[in-house]
Amino acid sequence: MLQLSVLRDQTDLVLAGLAKKRYATGPADVAAILDLDQRRRQLQTSHDSAQAEANKLAQQIGGLMKSGDKAGAETLKARTAELKQHTQSAAAELAQVEKEQQQLLYKLPNLPHASVPEGRAAADNEIVREHGTKPELGPDAVPHWDLIKKYDIIDFELGVKITGAGFPVYKGQGARLQRALINFFLDEARNAGYTEMQPPILVNEASGYGTGQLPDKEGQMYHDAKDDLYLIPTAEVPLTNIYRDEIIPVEKLPVRITGHTPCFRREAGSWGADVRGLNRLHQFDKVEIVQITEPEHSYAALDTMVAHIEGLLQKLDLPYRVLRLCGGDMGFTSALTYDLEVWSAAQGRWLEVSSASNFETYQANRLKCRYRADGGKTQLLHTLNGSALALPRIVAALLENNQTPEGIKLPAVLHSYCGFEKIG
RNA sequence: AGAGAGGUGGCAGAGUGGUCGAAUGCGACGGUUUCGAAAACCGUUAUACCGGCAACGGUAUCGGGGGUUCGAAUCCCCCCUUCUCUACCA
Numbered sequence: 001m002l003q004l005s006v007l008r009d010q011t012d013l014v015l016a017g018l019a020k021k022r023y024a025t026g027p028a029d030v031a032a033i034l035d036l037d038q039r040r041r042q043l044q045t046s047h048d049s050a051q052a053e054a055n056k057l058a059q060q061i062g063g064l065m066k067s068g069d070k071a072g073a074e075t076l077k078a079r080t081a082e083l084k085q086h087t088q089s090a091a092a093e094l095a096q097v098e099k100e101q102q103q104l105l106y107k108l109p110n111l112p113h114a115s116v117p118e119g120r121a122a123a124d125n126e127i128v129r130e131h132g133t134k135p136e137l138g139p140d141a142v143p144h145w146d147l148i149k150k151y152d153i154i155d156f157e158l159g160v161k162i163t164g165a166g167f168p169v170y171k172g173q174g175a176r177l178q179r180a181l182i183n184f185f186l187d188e189a190r191n192a193g194y195t196e197m198q199p200p201i202l203v204n205e206a207s208g209y210g211t212g213q214l215p216d217k218e219g220q221m222y223h224d225a226k227d228d229l230y231l232i233p234t235a236e237v238p239l240t241n242i243y244r245d246e247i248i249p250v251e252k253l254p255v256r257i258t259g260h261t262p263c264f265r266r267e268a269g270s271w272g273a274d275v276r277g278l279n280r281l282h283q284f285d286k287v288e289i290v291q292i293t294e295p296e297h298s299y300a301a302l303d304t305m306v307a308h309i310e311g312l313l314q315k316l317d318l319p320y321r322v323l324r325l326c327g328g329d330m331g332f333t334s335a336l337t338y339d340l341e342v343w344s345a346a347q348g349r350w351l352e353v354s355s356a357s358n359f360e361t362y363q364a365n366r367l368k369c370r371y372r373a374d375g376g377k378t379q380l381l382h383t384l385n386g387s388a389l390a391l392p393r394i395v396a397a398l399l400e401n402n403q404t405p406e407g408i409k410l411p412a413v414l415h416s417y418c419g420f421e422k423i424g
Numbered sequence: 425a426g427a428g429a430g431g432u433g434g435c436a437g438a439g440u441g442g443u444c445g446a447a448u449g450c451g452a453c454g455g456u457u458u459c460g461a462a463a464a465c466c467g468u469u470a471u472a473c474c475g476g477c478a479a480c481g482g483u484a485u486c487g488g489g490g491g492u493u494c495g496a497a498u499c500c501c502c503c504c505u506u507c508u509c510u511a512c513c514a
Contacts, residue, residue, distance in 0.1 A: 040473095040474095041473095041474065041475090043474095044473065044474045044475095044483080045474055045475065045482090045483095047474090047483075048473090048474060048475085048482055048483040048484090049474095049475090049482070049483090051482085051483060051484090052481095052482055052483070054494080054495090055482095055483090055495085057494070057495090058442080058493095058494050058495040059442075059443055059495080060494095061442085061494050061495070062442040062443075062494085062495070063442090063443085065442085065494090066442085073494080074494095076494070077494050078494095079494090080494045080495090081494080083494095084494085247470095247471085368471095368472095378471080378472095
């Protein structure tokens with residue numbers, strides 16, 4: 001959520017940012033918010049001064065009652081009745097105005113960082129760098145959805161039977177590979193200074209609001225109506241919400257945490273050729289890294305996160321590229337996002353395996369996640385997160401890129417984690 | 425899930441309708457003292473919003489929300505949560 005003070009004091013900057021993000025109704029929404037803000041402040045002032053008078057009178061009435069001056073007390077009571085009417089109507093209108101303003105604020109996306117390229121869609125994203133060489137596969141090479149059947153390591157039909165489409169069953173070496181990757185990613189994160197956490201994978205409504213999944217995007221999450229809990233779409237939600245309503249002591253900064261969780265996405269619609277096999281699932285595993293930093297350090301932190309993720313891909317020997325997302329393709333809450341994509345040799349295309357973002361104060365403002373700068377006023381922190389990494393497409397690339405007639409040869413770094421060197 | 429008891433500031437813990445943003449203690453911070461430290465003493469020690477250039481003033485907040493009242497930490501209702509016992513389970 002954008003800060004009101006920024007909307008007020010830097011309106012032009014906000015409008016330019018919203019335009020870059022391709023947010024159509026920016027000017028109208030901002031104007032409406034500022035109008036409501038003016039009204040809100042008037043109401044607040046009027047309410048507060050009436051309440052102040054009423055508080056004084058209440059004290060005087062108390063004094064009169066004690067001294068036995070019933071008549072005097074009654075006179076003052078008449079005045080408090082008037083005041084009460086005023087404060088009540090002002091409070092009611094104030095609540096209404098605040099609610100409207102809040103709803104409009106929730107609708108506004110974050111402003112993009114200056115380095116974010118202009119653009120509307122994925123084709124406009126900026127390729128920052130490419131690393132590694134794409135493997136040359138033989139003529140017999142097949143996509144991962146054929147490989148998993150050949151080696152019987154991931155079973156989609158079985159998942160359909162148990163749950164439904166998009167919930168695969170990992171079997172034998174497939175299951176062990178999953179566990180190996182999770183352990184590898186967590187160990188790497190820990191070695192990079194992230195504290196490992198195991199958060200709940202169901203979250204309440206307040207947490208959904210904190211990181212920006214709610215309102216408006218509830219359709220993308222599975223929801224348990226009976227207990228009003230949401231299955232997390234990413235560990236970002238519980239991990240970041242650990243720091244909701246916290247004033248973090250400056251010596252504890254930066255916060256660096258990591259966690260592995262299953263992730264659940266309803267992904268309504270969008271089925272087709274691009275989403276075959278492991279490319280898009282309703283349930284998948286992911287290791288997430290989260291940082292919370294002072295504002296002046298957040299972009300350096302984002303760079304270290306991207307470097308960490310690149311290190312993982314290098315150790316897995318996967319060719320990858322780093323993209324800086326354009327304004328139109330970025331997430332709603334992000335100020336700057338790098339996507340990392342690995343080359344899927346048999347599909348002949350890039351697969352997104354990680355997204356690392358700096359949210360600046362956008363989430364922190366919703367979360368009320370603050371610190372105290374130099375003993376002075378509290379100030380909003382910057383939140384960041386990145387996938388390090390999401391498993392399914394990594395698995396897809398590992399299977400496809402490393403297929404040989406003798407089986408799938410896994411990268412050396414995974415041998416001890418898996419307990420085997422090849423699949424098949 | 426059933427029964428009972430609780431939830432007060434960073435922590436502990438008073439406070440059952442009136443001047444209570446809240447006693448007291450601990451902790452933390454600043455100062456006096458000291459060569460330095462401890463001890464002692466003095467002072468400070470929440471968050472948000474509104475007004476103000478500021479100093480400062482106002483309002484709200486005693487788990488959350490609503491209600492009664494001129495006035496609520498205190499009374500009433502709903503919800504959340506913690507503990508004890510029972511039930512159930514991993």
